[in-house]
Amino acid sequence: MISHAIAADGLVSPQEVRLACREGRLSGTTRGLAIGYVQCNLVVIRERYAYEFLLYCQRNQRACPVLEVTDTGDPEPKHLAPGADLRTDLPRYAVYRDGRRLPDLTSIKELWRDDFVSFLIGSGISFDQALEKAGVQTTQDRWVLRTSLQTVPAGRFQGPLVVTMRWLSPAQAITATQVTARFPFNHGAPLHIGDPTVIGADLMEPYFGPPVEAIPTSIVPVFWACGVTPQEAALSAKVDVMITHSPGHGFVTDLEASKLALP
């Protein structure tokens, strides 16, 4: 079992992380692993939904930065991690049938179909590392929230924009805005700063994090579009089968995060 302590020391390459998943030695979070490499959210759906889903992502690029779409039936992400296998190389998968979540799996080899298409979507985990480097802590005071902002629909896919909220000091909020603006292909700059009610952020039922009763006056809430958005849209579209990474258990690519950033 690869411990997070080892990972946090940056001793683990993307290849090592994926191999550990494939061999059943890693089923925990990828947060803190293979530091400096882009991690992706995974969405696997049938080809019959692929056009509408890709269109949905195109129309909501900020929340859904598609970094790779595999050929139909092919589990290899040839661009982001040649030789990898999306059926085995993530630590943990969430499986949905008709919008209902089934127990998580550590491999989806048994479920694989010839008409599956895999979408790899940029994850905030990638720029967390740039934030940490700039002195902005990323592990605490972080939420994933539904908002009252609506995404642009495409066919059967639609739904609310989901955001990541961080509680930062005013100075950190400024730094974080600058750092994340350098990642236009990975959520980019914040879409909102300050009063959560302006975007209708649902503080009482977060997807991630404890309910928020009150926001301390000393901090600034900062909001970014979140890669959970397309997953929620696919869920509410009730596609017959959808497989995703389990939250926090992303796909580690060979792409260096710095290559995704503007200078």
Place this chain on the structure above:
Amino acid sequence: MISHAIAADGLVSPQEVRLACREGRLSGTTRGLAIGYVQCNLVVIRERYAYEFLLYCQRNQRACPVLEVTDTGDPEPKHLAPGADLRTDLPRYAVYRDGRRLPDLTSIKELWRDDFVSFLIGSGISFDQALEKAGVQTTQDRWVLRTSLQTVPAGRFQGPLVVTMRWLSPAQAITATQVTARFPFNHGAPLHIGDPTVIGADLMEPYFGPPVEAIPTSIVPVFWACGVTPQEAALSAKVDVMITHSPGHGFVTDLEASKLALP
């Protein structure tokens, strides 16, 4: 007839340009019209090819920055120009059947089908204006060239990367690199500077511009990915019917070019 002199003075809004096209008063180039607004390349194909084509664009984002895809059968680009009609609001259309170009049209109302999907793809005309503002002339010494670089295929769509080449002074090459890097969603920074043979640029048979015998030693050739690339891919895929803007006769959107640029 709207003259280019009027246009060049910036007297024409996007709405006015589109109306002039619709009413048959403009069939000339859109270069220099509605300065400051994003212009787009248009590709109209049948829905049966739309997924593979969108995927091709996603895989070759630098050359194919998709800014909007309309709903099937709907000629209105709701995001970039609400109320506009892509069947009439461009000055001139190129029509292809089975890969063969037919005579240009000034309206495609007669050809329109319920299964047509329109792709609006970022055009270099948009950042020409930013270049001009920075003192880099854009009307002279500009070519569109095939290269020996191959794009990433998607289904039936594949082919060479097409580039825009400009001849600039060394100082202008540096300025132009900085200016265009601010447009990551519209071709972005140059992909090559200097020796054209490195990318196999075809200087003898340009798509646009005169054949190049020799490059003056005082200038630096600078190359950007070009929005003609996806059109060429669709052509060589021999889709049964494809309609595009006629070169230089783009679709003028309501989007301010500065909003597409990073600060």
